[in-house]
Amino acid sequence: MPNRCIRPGDNPDLTKERETCTFDTDELAANLYGSRRNLERRREISQKVSADPDFADPIPHEFLSREKAVDATAKKSKVIFQKWKNLVKPEEMPHLVNEAVGIQGFPLALHHAMFLPSLNSQADDDLAAEILPRAKAYEIIGTYAQTEMGHGTNLRELETTATYDKTTQEFVINTPTRKAMKWWPGNLGKMSNYAVVCCQLIIDGKNLGPHNFLVQLRCEKTHEPLPGITVGDIGPKIAYNTTDNGFLALDNVRIPRRQMLMKHAKVSPDGTYTPPIHAKLNYGAMVHVRAHMIYSHGHLLARAAAVATRYSAVRRQGRIENGGPEVQILDYQTQQHRIFPQIARAYAILFAGQEVRDQYAKTLEGIANGQADLLPDLHALTSGLKSVVTFMGGLGIEQCRMSCGGHGYSDASGLPKLYGVQIGGCTYEGENMVMLQQTARYLMKGVKWAEQGKSLSPSIAYLGKKSGKSLIGLKGGDITREHEAILETLEHTARRLAIDASQLWEKRIKGGECKERAWNGVTVEMNRASRVYTRLFMARSFHRRLLSSPSSIRSVLSDLFSLYLHYECVDMAQHLLEDGHCNGGQIQYLKKRLYEDLTTLRPNAVSLVDSFEISDRELNSVLGRRDGNVYEALFQWAKQSELNYTDVLPAVKNYMMPMMEENRSKL
Numbered sequence: 001m002p003n004r005c006i007r008p009g010d011n012p013d014l015t016k017e018r019e020t021c022t023f024d025t026d027e028l029a030a031n032l033y034g035s036r037r038n039l040e041r042r043r044e045i046s047q048k049v050s051a052d053p054d055f056a057d058p059i060p061h062e063f064l065s066r067e068k069a070v071d072a073t074a075k076k077s078k079v080i081f082q083k084w085k086n087l088v089k090p091e092e093m094p095h096l097v098n099e100a101v102g103i104q105g106f107p108l109a110l111h112h113a114m115f116l117p118s119l120n121s122q123a124d125d126d127l128a129a130e131i132l133p134r135a136k137a138y139e140i141i142g143t144y145a146q147t148e149m150g151h152g153t154n155l156r157e158l159e160t161t162a163t164y165d166k167t168t169q170e171f172v173i174n175t176p177t178r179k180a181m182k183w184w185p186g187n188l189g190k191m192s193n194y195a196v197v198c199c200q201l202i203i204d205g206k207n208l209g210p211h212n213f214l215v216q217l218r219c220e221k222t223h224e225p226l227p228g229i230t231v232g233d234i235g236p237k238i239a240y241n242t243t244d245n246g247f248l249a250l251d252n253v254r255i256p257r258r259q260m261l262m263k264h265a266k267v268s269p270d271g272t273y274t275p276p277i278h279a280k281l282n283y284g285a286m287v288h289v290r291a292h293m294i295y296s297h298g299h300l301l302a303r304a305a306a307v308a309t310r311y312s313a314v315r316r317q318g319r320i321e322n323g324g325p326e327v328q329i330l331d332y333q334t335q336q337h338r339i340f341p342q343i344a345r346a347y348a349i350l351f352a353g354q355e356v357r358d359q360y361a362k363t364l365e366g367i368a369n370g371q372a373d374l375l376p377d378l379h380a381l382t383s384g385l386k387s388v389v390t391f392m393g394g395l396g397i398e399q400c401r402m403s404c405g406g407h408g409y410s411d412a413s414g415l416p417k418l419y420g421v422q423i424g425g426c427t428y429e430g431e432n433m434v435m436l437q438q439t440a441r442y443l444m445k446g447v448k449w450a451e452q453g454k455s456l457s458p459s460i461a462y463l464g465k466k467s468g469k470s471l472i473g474l475k476g477g478d479i480t481r482e483h484e485a486i487l488e489t490l491e492h493t494a495r496r497l498a499i500d501a502s503q504l505w506e507k508r509i510k511g512g513e514c515k516e517r518a519w520n521g522v523t524v525e526m527n528r529a530s531r532v533y534t535r536l537f538m539a540r541s542f543h544r545r546l547l548s549s550p551s552s553i554r555s556v557l558s559d560l561f562s563l564y565l566h567y568e569c570v571d572m573a574q575h576l577l578e579d580g581h582c583n584g585g586q587i588q589y590l591k592k593r594l595y596e597d598l599t600t601l602r603p604n605a606v607s608l609v610d611s612f613e614i615s616d617r618e619l620n621s622v623l624g625r626r627d628g629n630v631y632e633a634l635f636q637w638a639k640q641s642e643l644n645y646t647d648v649l650p651a652v653k654n655y656m657m658p659m660m661e662e663n664r665s666k667l
């Protein structure tokens with residue numbers, strides 16, 4: 001079958017892998033990106049970025065100091081948002097940015113991810129008309145400043161205040177304590193001159209809770225901080241080091257009334273407060289990022305899987321049988337067991353990410369028409385997906401890194417940076433343990449609605465179904481029926497865990513604990529139920545994609561889906577066994593099927609990652625390069641280390657040589 005990655009001069013092991021592939025890699029890639037046209041555009045953008053001298057890197061970013069890396073990223077961002085701005089559609093922008101500047105962040109990341117979305121969805125018409133055209137034209141750069149040094153999760157206790165002054169019709173924004181300083185917002189430190197700042201709204205001494213305000217931070221001409229504003233960078237982090245995550249203190253800074261984001265909640269000139277149609281519409285920017293980060297995190301895992309798979313096809317180490325040649329490490333069953341589930345999970349996350357983005361768009365449409373009824377379901381789903389996907393992705397990338405041996409530890413592999421970026425997602429947009437509890441709150445309501453026979457939204461419809469016996473292993477060789485049997489078992493398990501958690505909670509309440517304390521006593525079980533609800537959604541979403549896929553890729557997607565389901569079930573075996581729904585024999589059956597899947601997928605592994613269609617520039621990995629010519633590239637990469645600019649370093653000349661000389665003269 002055609003694989004367009006085959007080219008003369010490539011590593012012969014990789015070429016062989018591609019020649020034996022059983023499906024059309026372009027068909028799968030087109031399915032993944034939505035259409036042939038989208039795939040072609042993706043390639044076109046990759047090629048044009050590579051050819052644009054403005055995006056050329058004299059040396060790899062890994063060898064730059066933080067300041068130089070920030071500088072290089074800002075320079076390229078100017079090219080993107082001036083020269084390239086009208087050459088790509090908004091939905092193509094993330095790919096352009098990934099290609100041109102990489103994954104560690106850039107000056108306009110938060111402008112796009114949160115500043116514009118907050119203004120779009122929360123600013124009233126007047127403010128939007130004034131500020132949005134300027135923001136969209138990049139006349140100003142903005143960010144989203146919510147988290148404080150002392151509070152990130154518990155928004156109700158944020159300390160920054162916006163006190164309404166009726167006499168001047170202004171809000172007075174203030175940071176009352178050191179720990180009330182805004183701390184962490186991306187691009188706040190050095191790049192942004194505006195921010196949406198989340199503050200407690202105070203009117204006539206009454207605290208009306210967190211609301212968002214547009215605040216100018218720096219002079220538009222000089223970029224110096226305005227009076228009353230203290231702002232800067234919080235220092236280096238595990239990753240995202242080309243992003244200036246920042247701090248901000250506001251000393252009684254006055255802004256006009258109309259700079260409160262008043263599309264939903266309103267304050268009239270005389271200080272009358274009108275609440276929004278849904279209490280949490282002020283949290284809309286977070287839901288926006290959660291809904292979109294699923295897909296981008298799927299892509300991070302896809303990259304790691306691509307690096308590990310290609311490198312494992314090129315790397316030869318050891319023998320499986322005495323006397324035979326050294327084998328490709330991809331032939332070791334343990335290597336396949338480490339890497340192939342990451343390929344399957346990456347596809348699963350990308351599919352789920354596309355579905356949840358569509359669901360987000362529908363919910364926004366509803367809100368624009370005054371209907372917020374889809375929001376609770378979306379909030380529960382995005383909170384669960386955000387938590388499961390970032391954790392799964394982090395574990396997966398780390399497995400991929402370790403599967404590359406020593407070279408996986410080098411920045412040349414691209415994997416350490418990938419891991420650092422991915423695991424940031426476990427914390428930002430709501431720490432995972434916290435967001436899983438948001439999902440659990442919804443599940444607990446769902447359990448009650450199901451008991452009362454009320455109608456349930458599609459994502460929790462399983463709560464209203466009845467369990468039968470698990471048919472895993474009893475469906476006699478028909479793969480379609482086996483998939484169904486496993487999905488039904490997952491539904492049973494998700495339902496059972498939610499009901500068990502609900503009963504545990506009720507038991508503690510009946511035992512005399514207040515609802516909240518009782519909740520804290522069962523949160524581990526609550527979060528377990530949330531994870532399985534989310535994993536069920538992901539499995540269902542992959543299944544929907546399989547059923548709607550064209551026949552040309554149906555077989556390989558079905559193999560991948562089988563591996564996905566078998567791996568998920570073995571990983572969750574404890575939950576399947578706990579109530580006796582499955583027995584030990586069924587788990588053994590699932591394991592046997594999983595090992596068979598590894599063998600089935602082996603010939604297609606390289607082509608499955610080729611279909612992620614990630615260019616060498618975007619992948620930024622010496623180990624994962626398309627042509628597989630890894631060893632020469634490793635040496636060329638290492639030669640660029642600044643330690644190699646001279647043969648004898650000043651550090652050696654100044655300290656080590658004198659020490660050795662002194663020690664020699666003592667003899």
Ligand SMILES: CCCCCCC/C=C/C(=O)SCCNC(=O)CCNC(=O)[C@H](O)C(C)(C)COP(=O)(O)OP(=O)(O)OC[C@H]1O[C@@H](n2cnc3c(N)ncnc32)[C@H](O)[C@@H]1OP(=O)(O)O
Binds near residue numbers: 113152281283428434
């Ligand atoms: C290219 C690079 C891109 C990288 C970008 C990364 C940028 C990162 C940005 C950030 O990190 S911004 C800061 C993000 N911060 C958070 O996510 C904070 C997390 N905390 C919260 O969201 C909230 O504090 C909380 C945990 C949800 C609790 O809030 P609160 O105490 O106000 O509410 P509850 O009593 O728990 O819930 C009441 C009710 O409201 C529902 N609800 C809560 N949030 C939402 C929401 N966003 N949308 C809809 N509904 C929401 C909740 O489920 C409850 O419903 P009921 O159970 O009462 O029906």
Ligand SMILES: Cc1cc2nc3c(=O)[nH]c(=O)nc-3n(C[C@H](O)[C@H](O)[C@H](O)COP(=O)(O)OP(=O)(O)OC[C@H]3O[C@@H](n4cnc5c(N)ncnc54)[C@H](O)[C@@H]3O)c2cc1C
Binds near residue numbers: 150431
């Ligand atoms: C890379 C990165 C980028 C970020 N970008 C931004 C940004 O642009 N804008 C912005 O405003 N913020 C940003 N943040 C901040 C981020 O949103 C917060 O760090 C996050 O919401 C968690 O809050 P916290 O740090 O205060 O942790 P805390 O709330 O102090 O939590 C610490 C730990 O306590 C536990 N915990 C806390 N509450 C509970 C609970 N209710 N139940 C169970 N356990 C709990 C959890 O284990 C948690 O890990 C960013 C953070 C990072 C790492």
